[in-house]
Amino acid sequence: MADKYIDIETLKYLLYDVHQLEEVLDADRFVDHDKESLELFIDAVKDFSDRELFPFIKEMDDHPAYYKDGEIIVHEQVGVMMKKGGEMGLISGTFDYDAGGLQLPMMAYTASAFIQDAANNHLPGYAGLTIGSAELIVHFGNKELNDKYVPKMLSGEWGGTMCLTEPQAGSSLSDVVTKAIPTDSEYYKISGQKIFISGGDHQYADNFVHLVLARIEGAPAGTKGISLFVVPKKRFDDKDDLVSNDVTTVADFQKLGQKGYCTTHLGFGDTNDCHGWLVGEAHQGLKYMFMMMNGARIAVGRGAAAIATAAYQASLQYAKERPQGRKLTSTGKKNPEQGQTLIINHPDVRRMLMQQKVVAEGSLSLVLLASKYFDLKETLQDKVEIEKYSLLLELIIPMVKTYPSEMGAEAVSNGLQVLGGYGFCTDFILQQYYRDIRIFPIYEGTTGIQSQDLLGRKLLMENGKALQLLTEEVMKTIQDASKYDDIRSYANRLGEKLQLTQKVIGSLVAYAKKGDFERFLSDATPFMEFFSTITMSWIWLEIAVNAKKSIISGSKNHSEDFYESKIHAMRFYFKYELPKTTGLAEILFDNEVLTIATEKEFLG
Amino acid sequence: MADKYIDIETLKYLLYDVHQLEEVLDADRFVDHDKESLELFIDAVKDFSDRELFPFIKEMDDHPAYYKDGEIIVHEQVGVMMKKGGEMGLISGTFDYDAGGLQLPMMAYTASAFIQDAANNHLPGYAGLTIGSAELIVHFGNKELNDKYVPKMLSGEWGGTMCLTEPQAGSSLSDVVTKAIPTDSEYYKISGQKIFISGGDHQYADNFVHLVLARIEGAPAGTKGISLFVVPKKRFDDKDDLVSNDVTTVADFQKLGQKGYCTTHLGFGDTNDCHGWLVGEAHQGLKYMFMMMNGARIAVGRGAAAIATAAYQASLQYAKERPQGRKLTSTGKKNPEQGQTLIINHPDVRRMLMQQKVVAEGSLSLVLLASKYFDLKETLQDKVEIEKYSLLLELIIPMVKTYPSEMGAEAVSNGLQVLGGYGFCTDFILQQYYRDIRIFPIYEGTTGIQSQDLLGRKLLMENGKALQLLTEEVMKTIQDASKYDDIRSYANRLGEKLQLTQKVIGSLVAYAKKGDFERFLSDATPFMEFFSTITMSWIWLEIAVNAKKSIISGSKNHSEDFYESKIHAMRFYFKYELPKTTGLAEILFDNEVLTIATEKEFLG
Structure with missing residues (x-):
C-alpha cells in the first residue's frame, strides 16, 4: 500500500500562488474567510x-x-x-449561512474535496450527490421543501441523489x-424506474431525498416536457412521522471499480403510493438540472484528477524504492x-511518471481555474464581468x-506500467485506480456528449x-511568458x-453553415x-510563468x-x-466522411 | 453476454486471401497438409x-x-x-512428427490459437506455456530429456512452464x-525462487516440467552465466515412480484480469533435494530462451489481438441492438x-467501433504475417531467402x-465506452476484457523493453x-496500390x-553515433x-489492395x-x-532532454 496519496504542497501552490485564491475573497459573501482560515479548513480535511478515508480504500474495493x-x-x-463529514461542513461548505452552510468559495471547497477524492474515491460521492440535490432544492424549491429537507441533508443525516437515467433512455x-400524475393535494403521484443512481440507498442514512426527472401527464414530448420532483424515500405523515413513500431499491449494479460507492436501481410507485413534490415550475426540470450541472461536471473532473494524483504518488513511491536493471x-x-x-533512473520510467505528473497536476489546475470562474461569476x-466569467466557465x-x-x-x-508485473497484481493499488477511474469518461455525460457540447454549443454561443x-486569457499568458528568455519559445x-x-x-464550422450538422459534429471527440490539449498547454504555461516569477523575486x-x-513539467507537456x-x-x-451511417454497413 | 467472439470470415480471409497460406505449403515439411485439411482443423478448433472455452469465460473471472x-x-x-486440447493436437500442432506433432505451419497454428484466445483468454495459456517449454527441450535438450518429458507434455497430461523472473530481478x-550446484550424478541441485510463473501448478496435471534459468555455481556475472534446466515438479525414482522433486508452490498472485489463468510463486530446493537437468550447454540458457522468444512474442500479440476482437464483437452486437437518442x-x-x-448510427459510436475494428483486424493481420515469416524462414x-525472412521476423x-x-x-x-454506463457493469463482458488485456503490454518484455529492442537492436542489426x-516490402505494396485510382492517394x-x-x-541514430546511448533510447517508446503505426498503415494498405483486386476480378x-x-477500414486507419x-x-x-535523470529531482 502506498503511503501518500497527494502532494499537498502542489495543491496549495496551485490554489494560492497560481490561481490566487485571495482574489475571490474580496467578495462580500466571503467576508468571514481569509487565506489562513481556509488553510486551517483544508488542513483539517487532510487530517x-x-x-x-485513505486507510479504507482497498477494503472498500475488496468488499463492494x-x-x-x-x-x-x-x-x-x-x-x-x-x-x-457533515459535522465538519464537508456537505454544507458552499451553502449560504441561511441554509446552514459555511459560504466557502468553490475554490476552497474544490481543494478540500480533491483531497478526499484522492484519499478514497469511493466515499466523497455520497456527500457530493447530497450536495447536488440539496442545491437544486435551495435554488429552485419553495420554502417548505427547503425547510423540510435541506437541514437534514447538509448535516449528513439524510442522503440525496439525482435520478435522471432510465433503462430505455x-x-x-x-x-x-417516469410519470407524475397531479392529485388534489400539493403532491404528484410518481411512477417509474431509474437506474445508475449513485448513493441511492444504504444503511447509514435515515432517509433519502431523490431529485427525480419525470413527465407530468400530458406534458409535451421531448426535453420540454420534463419536470423536477423531490421524492423522498420516506415521507412525513400527518403526525410528522416518517413513513414509507413507495420507493423501492430494486437492485444494484456491480461494477468494474468504485465498488464501495453503490449504484442502484430504484423503483417509484410500485403500489401507486409514491408522492413527489414539484420543484419550481412545471416543465422546467431539465433546465434546472442543467443549471446545476457545471458543479457536477467540475466534481467529475476533480475526482478524476484526484485518482490520477493518488496513482502518481503510488507509482512514484514504487519507482523510488525498486532497484532493477x-x-x-x-x-x-x-x-x-x-x-x-532504481527504476526511477530509467528514462522510459521517468517519461511515464512525468506523463502522470503533468496530467494529474495540470488537471487539478484546470479544475481550480473552473472553480475560480465559478466563484467570480457568482x-x-x-454585469460585464459576470458575463465574462460565466462564458469562460x-x-x-x-x-x-x-x-x-x-x-x-x-x-x-502508465502508473500501472511503471510497476511492471506487480502493477497487474491486487497487492498493489494501481490496478484499483485503473478500474476506479474508468467510469469518469462516462459519468455525467460521456466524452462523446461533452465533445458535442463543446463544439456544437459552447464554441458557437453568443457568436x-x-x-x-x-483566447484573450491565453494571449495574456503568452505575452507574460514572452518576457522570459527560457520560456519564450x-x-x-x-x-x-x-x-x-x-x-x-x-x-x-463550414459544415454547420451548410446545414450539415451531422458532419459538423462527427469528429467532435x-x-x-x-482543443483540450492546447488548453492544457496554456494551463502549464501559466504555472511555469508563475514559477519563473517566484524564482526571480x-x-x-x-x-x-x-x-x-514546475517549469520542467511545463517543458515535458x-x-x-x-x-x-x-x-x-x-x-x-x-x-473524408467515414463515420456517418450509410446504406452500406461497413461494420462486421 | 455477447453471442459472438470472432468474425471467422475475416480470419479466413486474412489467412487465405491476404497472407496466402498456400504459399508456405509448398515446403516438404507441410506435404501432408493442404488448404482444405487445414480448414477442417480450424473449423474443429472453432467448434x-x-x-x-467461450461459455466459461465469465465464470472463470468470477471464480479466480x-x-x-x-x-x-x-x-x-x-x-x-x-x-x-491435447488430444486434438492443440499442444503438439507445430511439432515434428517424430516428437508426436502434426507439423502444422505456424500460420495455421496461429489462426487456431487466435480462435481459442478470443473465445476465452484464460485457458490457451496453459497449453501455450507447455508448448514453449517442450520446444526448448526438443531444440536444445538431449534424447533422454526428450523421451522422458516431451510426449507427456504434448498429450496434455503434464504441464510445462517457463521460470525466468525472480523477486529481486x-x-x-x-x-x-537461482543456483545450480553440480553433483556427482548427471543432475544439478537447484535452489531459488521464481515469481510470475503462469500455469505453474494446478490439479489437472500429474506433473509439471519447469524450464528454469539458473546460475551454475561459479558462473560469470550477468547474462553470460545463466544456464537452462529442466526441473520437474516430480522426478522419477529408481523404480521409475514419480516422487516429489522438492518444488513448492509458495503462493499465487491475485490479479486485475486473466483471473482463471493462475500466476504462481514457486520455490525450488527448500529441503536441498531439487534435481535439475541441464538443457544443452552450460551458460547458454539465455540464448536458448531468446531463440524461442519469437514464438512467445507472437503468442502475446495474438492473444491481445484476440481479446480486442472479442471485445469488438461484443460492442458491435450491443450497438446494433441498443436504441438511444x-x-x-x-x-x-x-x-x-x-x-x-440505434446507437450504431451515431457517428461517435461508429468512430469508436471502427477504431476497434482496425486495431483488432490489423493486429490479427500483423500476427499472421509474422507467422508467415516464421514458416518461410523455417x-x-x-540461404538468402532464409536470411531475408529471419531478418524481417x-x-x-x-x-x-x-x-x-x-x-x-x-x-x-473504446468498446467499453460504446456501452456507456453498462460498459462499467459486470453484467457485460467489456469490463472483463478491459482487465484481461491490461497484462499484455507487460507480458514477455514490457512495451519499454520491446521499444528498446526495436530501436536499439533490430533497426541497426546487420547494418x-x-x-x-x-522498406522494400512496403514499397512493393505502395507500387501495387498506386495502380488503383481510389487507393493511390x-x-x-x-x-x-x-x-x-x-x-x-x-x-x-545520430545520438548513438556520438556514444550517447541513453539519449538514443530515451524516446524508444x-x-x-x-514506427508501428506506420507499419500498420502498410498492413491495412495491403489488405485494401487485396480487396480491390478481388472486387475487380x-x-x-x-x-x-x-x-x-476492408477498403473502408483502411481509409479509416x-x-x-x-x-x-x-x-x-x-x-x-x-x-530537448527531459527524462534522463539529473542531480535535480524534478519528480515529486
Whole structure:
C-alpha cells in the first residue's frame, strides 16, 4: 500500500500562488474567510482524509456495496463520511449561512474535496450527490421543501441523489418516461424506474431525498416536457412521522471499480403510493438540472484528477524504492558488475511518471481555474464581468469534465506500467485506480456528449464570444511568458497552436453553415482532444510563468527546486503532449466522411 | 453476454486471401497438409472453442484460480483444455512428427490459437506455456530429456512452464540468482525462487516440467552465466515412480484480469533435494530462451489481438441492438417525435467501433504475417531467402508483441465506452476484457523493453538490413496500390511516411553515433508508437489492395460488401490513426532532454 496519496504542497501552490485564491475573497459573501482560515479548513480535511478515508480504500474495493433483501449494504465508513463529514461542513461548505452552510468559495471547497477524492474515491460521492440535490432544492424549491429537507441533508443525516437515467433512455433525457400524475393535494403521484443512481440507498442514512426527472401527464414530448420532483424515500405523515413513500431499491449494479460507492436501481410507485413534490415550475426540470450541472461536471473532473494524483504518488513511491536493471554506458552496454539502479533512473520510467505528473497536476489546475470562474461569476457585481466569467466557465466545463477523465485514465495506466508485473497484481493499488477511474469518461455525460457540447454549443454561443474571451486569457499568458528568455519559445509554440485552432474551427464550422450538422459534429471527440490539449498547454504555461516569477523575486513560499520542477513539467507537456495536436488537426481538416451511417454497413 | 467472439470470415480471409497460406505449403515439411485439411482443423478448433472455452469465460473471472494448502486450484475447464486440447493436437500442432506433432505451419497454428484466445483468454495459456517449454527441450535438450518429458507434455497430461523472473530481478535477467550446484550424478541441485510463473501448478496435471534459468555455481556475472534446466515438479525414482522433486508452490498472485489463468510463486530446493537437468550447454540458457522468444512474442500479440476482437464483437452486437437518442436533422436539432435510433448510427459510436475494428483486424493481420515469416524462414532452402525472412521476423517481432497489446487495450476501452454506463457493469463482458488485456503490454518484455529492442537492436542489426528489407516490402505494396485510382492517394501518404521514418531514424541514430546511448533510447517508446503505426498503415494498405483486386476480378470468395468494408477500414486507419505519426515525429525530432535523470529531482 502506498503511503501518500497527494502532494499537498502542489495543491496549495496551485490554489494560492497560481490561481490566487485571495482574489475571490474580496467578495462580500466571503467576508468571514481569509487565506489562513481556509488553510486551517483544508488542513483539517487532510487530517480527516488521512484518518477516515485513505486507510479504507482497498477494503472498500475488496468488499463492494451489495444488495440484500431490498436494501443496499455499504462499508461503515460511508456512515463516518456522512456524519463526521457533515459535522465538519464537508456537505454544507458552499451553502449560504441561511441554509446552514459555511459560504466557502468553490475554490476552497474544490481543494478540500480533491483531497478526499484522492484519499478514497469511493466515499466523497455520497456527500457530493447530497450536495447536488440539496442545491437544486435551495435554488429552485419553495420554502417548505427547503425547510423540510435541506437541514437534514447538509448535516449528513439524510442522503440525496439525482435520478435522471432510465433503462430505455440512457443519456437521452428527452426519452424520460417516469410519470407524475397531479392529485388534489400539493403532491404528484410518481411512477417509474431509474437506474445508475449513485448513493441511492444504504444503511447509514435515515432517509433519502431523490431529485427525480419525470413527465407530468400530458406534458409535451421531448426535453420540454420534463419536470423536477423531490421524492423522498420516506415521507412525513400527518403526525410528522416518517413513513414509507413507495420507493423501492430494486437492485444494484456491480461494477468494474468504485465498488464501495453503490449504484442502484430504484423503483417509484410500485403500489401507486409514491408522492413527489414539484420543484419550481412545471416543465422546467431539465433546465434546472442543467443549471446545476457545471458543479457536477467540475466534481467529475476533480475526482478524476484526484485518482490520477493518488496513482502518481503510488507509482512514484514504487519507482523510488525498486532497484532493477542498470543504466546504459557510453558503449551502449550494461555492466553487470555494477549494482542495480532504481527504476526511477530509467528514462522510459521517468517519461511515464512525468506523463502522470503533468496530467494529474495540470488537471487539478484546470479544475481550480473552473472553480475560480465559478466563484467570480457568482460574486462579482459588474454585469460585464459576470458575463465574462460565466462564458469562460461554460466554455471550459466540457474540458474540465473530460480532460482529467480521459487523460487521467491514460496516466493511471502508465502508473500501472511503471510497476511492471506487480502493477497487474491486487497487492498493489494501481490496478484499483485503473478500474476506479474508468467510469469518469462516462459519468455525467460521456466524452462523446461533452465533445458535442463543446463544439456544437459552447464554441458557437453568443457568436463565439466565449472563445474570444478564452483566447484573450491565453494571449495574456503568452505575452507574460514572452518576457522570459527560457520560456519564450514555449509561448511562441502556444501562439502557433492558437492560430491552428482558429483554422480548425473555421473548417469545421463550414459544415454547420451548410446545414450539415451531422458532419459538423462527427469528429467532435477528436476536436475535444485537440482543443483540450492546447488548453492544457496554456494551463502549464501559466504555472511555469508563475514559477519563473517566484524564482526571480526570490519567493520563499516554496523552494527553488520546487519552482524549477514546475517549469520542467511545463517543458515535458510541450514536448510530449502538445505535439499530438498536429496529428489531430490533420484528422479534423480531412474532409473524408467515414463515420456517418450509410446504406452500406461497413461494420462486421 | 455477447453471442459472438470472432468474425471467422475475416480470419479466413486474412489467412487465405491476404497472407496466402498456400504459399508456405509448398515446403516438404507441410506435404501432408493442404488448404482444405487445414480448414477442417480450424473449423474443429472453432467448434471446440464454442463448446468448451467461450461459455466459461465469465465464470472463470468470477471464480479466480486460488492457492490453498500448497496447491493451486483452477477451474475444471483447465483440465478440458489440456486433455481434450491435447488430444486434438492443440499442444503438439507445430511439432515434428517424430516428437508426436502434426507439423502444422505456424500460420495455421496461429489462426487456431487466435480462435481459442478470443473465445476465452484464460485457458490457451496453459497449453501455450507447455508448448514453449517442450520446444526448448526438443531444440536444445538431449534424447533422454526428450523421451522422458516431451510426449507427456504434448498429450496434455503434464504441464510445462517457463521460470525466468525472480523477486529481486524482475525483467533484469542478468540478475538471476537461482543456483545450480553440480553433483556427482548427471543432475544439478537447484535452489531459488521464481515469481510470475503462469500455469505453474494446478490439479489437472500429474506433473509439471519447469524450464528454469539458473546460475551454475561459479558462473560469470550477468547474462553470460545463466544456464537452462529442466526441473520437474516430480522426478522419477529408481523404480521409475514419480516422487516429489522438492518444488513448492509458495503462493499465487491475485490479479486485475486473466483471473482463471493462475500466476504462481514457486520455490525450488527448500529441503536441498531439487534435481535439475541441464538443457544443452552450460551458460547458454539465455540464448536458448531468446531463440524461442519469437514464438512467445507472437503468442502475446495474438492473444491481445484476440481479446480486442472479442471485445469488438461484443460492442458491435450491443450497438446494433441498443436504441438511444436521435440523428441530428439539418437544423442541428433533434425531433423528439421521431423514434430513437440505434446507437450504431451515431457517428461517435461508429468512430469508436471502427477504431476497434482496425486495431483488432490489423493486429490479427500483423500476427499472421509474422507467422508467415516464421514458416518461410523455417522451411525455405535458399540461404538468402532464409536470411531475408529471419531478418524481417526479427524486425517486426517487437511490434507484433506491442502494437496489439497497447492499441488493443485502447480499443477495448473504446468498446467499453460504446456501452456507456453498462460498459462499467459486470453484467457485460467489456469490463472483463478491459482487465484481461491490461497484462499484455507487460507480458514477455514490457512495451519499454520491446521499444528498446526495436530501436536499439533490430533497426541497426546487420547494418540496417532488416529495415531495408521491410522498406522494400512496403514499397512493393505502395507500387501495387498506386495502380488503383481510389487507393493511390493512400499509397502516396504511406510513401511520405516512409521518408519521414528515414529522417526520424537518422536523427535518433545520430545520438548513438556520438556514444550517447541513453539519449538514443530515451524516446524508444514514442518511436515504437511512431514506427508501428506506420507499419500498420502498410498492413491495412495491403489488405485494401487485396480487396480491390478481388472486387475487380469478381472473386466470389467473399461478397463485394465484405471487400468494400476492408477498403473502408483502411481509409479509416489512414484518416484517424496514421496522422498520429506527425505529432510523434515532432516529439522524436525534439532535441530537448527531459527524462534522463539529473542531480535535480524534478519528480515529486
